[in-house]
Amino acid sequence: MKNRYIRIVKELKREGLISPVTSMSLRIPDYKMAITTPYPSMELISISYIRKELRWEEGSWDTPIHAKIYRRIERAKGVLFLFLPELLAIVEKEKEFKPIDLWGKGLISEMGLLELETEIEEGLVSLHRKGHYRESTIFPTQLDAKFIQPLIHHLTEKNIIIIPQTGVYIVGRSWEELLRKGLTLYHSALLLLNR
DSSP, rough: OOHHHHHHHHHHHHTTTOOOOOEEEEEEEETEEEEEOOOOTTTTTEEESSSSSGGGEEEEETHHHHHHHHOOOTSSSEEEEEEEHHHHHHHHHSSSSOOHHHHHHGGGGGGGEOOOOHHHHHHHHHHHHSSSGGGSSSOOHHIIIIIIIIHHHHHHHSSSEEEEEEEEEEEESHHHHHHHHHHHHHHHHHHHHHO
16 A cells, blocks of 8 residues: 555656645545645554544644545545645636546536635635644634535535635545546646646
C-alpha cells in the first residue's frame, strides 16, 4: 500500500496538485482508514473511522470528513480532496463546470456542486488555518450540519463534489481511480481556460 501511495503522491506533485489542503485516505480493514498527515509531510497514518481517537489530531485538517464518508458511504474505498484553482475559477465565473474534452465529459454524470453559506466558508478557512476542527472558529455541530451532512448527501449520489471557492472531494474504489479523476478534472479545467 505504501508504494502505491508514494507513486500517487509523486504524480500529484509532478502535476502541481499537492497543496496545503490536499488530503487523501483509503479504507483499510478493521474499520480503519489510512489518511495523510498535514502538508508538507503528507505521511500515512492508520486511524479508526468508526470512533474518534487521539490520533485523529495527527491526520489531515479534514479527518472528520473522511471518517464520516466511510461510515455513511459503503462504496467509498478512497477519498481525495484537491484544491484546483483553475476549476474553481471556472465555477466562480460560470456557476457550473462543463468540460469540453471527451475525458472530462465522461465524468459529468459523476459530478455535483455544493454551495456553501458564507459562515461555513469562513469556518473552513479557520479549520484549515488552525489545522484541526477543535480549534476552528466554527463549532463542530455547525460544521457537521451545514457542510459535512450536505456533502455526504451529495456524495451518496455523485462521486465528485465541487465546492465553489474551496475544492473538490472525489470518492472512488482505489487511489489510482482517485488520481485519474483528479487529473482529468485538472486537465479539463486547463483546456477550458485556454480555449
